[in-house]
Amino acid sequence: MYRHIPDLLPYIEECLGLGWFTRNSILGSLHPWAFGSETAAVKEFALAAEKPVPHVLRPGEAPSLPWEEWSKWTWKDYYEDSRKLAKAFMHFGVEQFGSVTIFGFNAPEWALSAMAAMMCGGKFVGIYSTDTAEQVQYKVDHSNAAVMVVDSHAEFAATVAYIEELTCLNAIFCWGTFEPAVLKRKDGSECKVMSFKEALQLGESQGSDEALAQRMQAMRPGHAMGIIYTSGTTGQPKAVMIHHDSAVAQGAIGTLDNTGVLDGYPARIISYLPLSHIAGSLMDLLFPVYMAYTKNLHSTVYFARPYDLKEMTLAARLQFVRPTIFLGVPRVYEKMQARMMAVASTITGIKKSLATWAKGKGLEYCRNLQAGGSRSKPFMHTIAAGWAGGAQGAAPISRETLEYFGQLGMMIQNVYGMSESAGIATLCHKDFNEFGSVGQAPEGLEVKLFKTGEKGENIEVPRCAPGLKVVPEENQGEICFRGRHIMAGYMANPRFGEEHVKDITEKNASTIDQYGWLHSGDKGYMDTNGVVRITGRYKELIIGAGGENIAPVPVEEAIKKSAPALSNVMMVGDNRKYNVALVTLTAEGATGELPGTDKLAGVALEVNPAVKTISEAIKDPIWQKYIQDAINVANNDPNVCISNAWKIQKFAIVPRDFSIQTGRMVRAERNGRGRKEE
Structure with a gap:
């Protein structure tokens, strides 16, 4: 089952000798010798970020700084700073197989901390930005973290709220604003608080290169390199152990020609998905170093601003970075689609006619490129393409959204996986892309x-x-x-x-x-x-009062297809005589992690232009009819509701969108979590 993954024999051979590190550890890619020449490692940038983060000028407007004002790390800087930090971790008690927790929005310091944790034989453990102080305490304690790296005041406060219980924690490094301190516990133990810069200086001046080398030589492919905490509907989150060889296997998938991943490298990557999730860490941390080593393709990761998703200013970063490969979850693409449709609705006259014609040609070509299609360009497509754009992405998402971007020349490839599979399990190949599916198993993996x-x-x-x-x-x-x-x-x-x-x-x-x-x-x-x-x-299967097995996903998806102003639909019917639906509306500031405000946004403002808020929509007859009509379409479609037991009889509008922060997330994006009903 493994024989198709490239370079497997050299991996096995080097496992038996001292040279295993450069191939079987994702860290091998960071060493300057992996680039063929130190010149490449010195000159090419690996990481870039705007520091300090500029403020939003006005709602929805936050232009990027000029390139000269960005903070940058070359690949050599990346490697050397990771080594310094690894030695600082060891100084504060991070042992072989130990852990370092990282709490903050994506930043170069996040990446450096993760690499440093692996270098000293330990594991990086991401904390979600939405975690409460109690959840932070559990994860730090459960992972036996000796060191924690945090961004600023909010993350620091959530950490020290339970410092008495975190007896394993010896130091906190802060890369944002902080106040130096020594936290003393009642049992007499201490936790040192210092800046990220001071930690680097400590590792450089007092750390042992010999001890670090021993740690690196002691690592093996099956050793855990990271922990991804994945929550269930009940109980404490489970700690998924990602090992070095699983990251290498994922990297090998990216080097297969038919996946299309390799087409984006050397890449410009915009890091905005949480690095505490497997998707973000795979795309932003692990793929770039693997591609640098195996293909000599040196990419640059540009870090978005912490507020970009909430303030809807990610477009400014996209315009500046112009990413060659872009990974998004359904929520991100749906938000983009809603925003673009809202802008498109303001276009009138001949411009609207031209845009409609061009998108029609784009959609025809997009469908021709699907599996089994002719792959031919329709007449005058080349002219029409001038009105469209181009991008590449990956995420499970509705067919309607995929076709919306496809008509603009942006062919999104669905990817399916979970934390437990270290990311990719199936994906749509560039030469066999089938909208509505999650693709096929890559070579070397079994499904x-x-x-x-x-x-x-x-x-x-x-x-x-x-x-x-x-x-x-x-x-x-x-x-x-x-x-x-x-x-x-x-x-x-x-x-x-x-x-x-x-x-x-x-x-x-x-x-x-x-x-x-x-x-x-x-x-x-x-x-x-x-x-x-x-x-x-x-x-998530609903068991009706009559014992019927009902799959809610097709019904929910069908309703959203007919009513694009809806953000989420959750079908409830366990042991009930009939099914009901809880629906949420597209609102400003709703990101999935955050519930957003009461203000409607995007296409939701078009349902009844006189209604501007969710509170008003709940009592509005036009909104009631809009939702009921969509439910009727789904109920009457035999391909969706295969019997009367599947139909929805009643619905209610929820005052706020589902979100992780409020604990009302309907389901995670296919990451193994169960259904949560409130």
């Missing part, structure tokens, strides 16, 4: 669909014919993965007691079976071309 037998065995479900509107239940099963990319498991901490260890042991056994298959919990089917589609989530 199969199983149903569970009476004795708990895996029973593979048969593949179906391509293009079916309704897929029989016998062709659907749980999507499972196997390969080098699979996590080392969920981490247990013996200090947390026997029950905790037993619980994590059971979760590991239920997630990765005895044959090495990772069970995603997602329900779907695979056609004879190997293309995978997701139809729901087993934990």
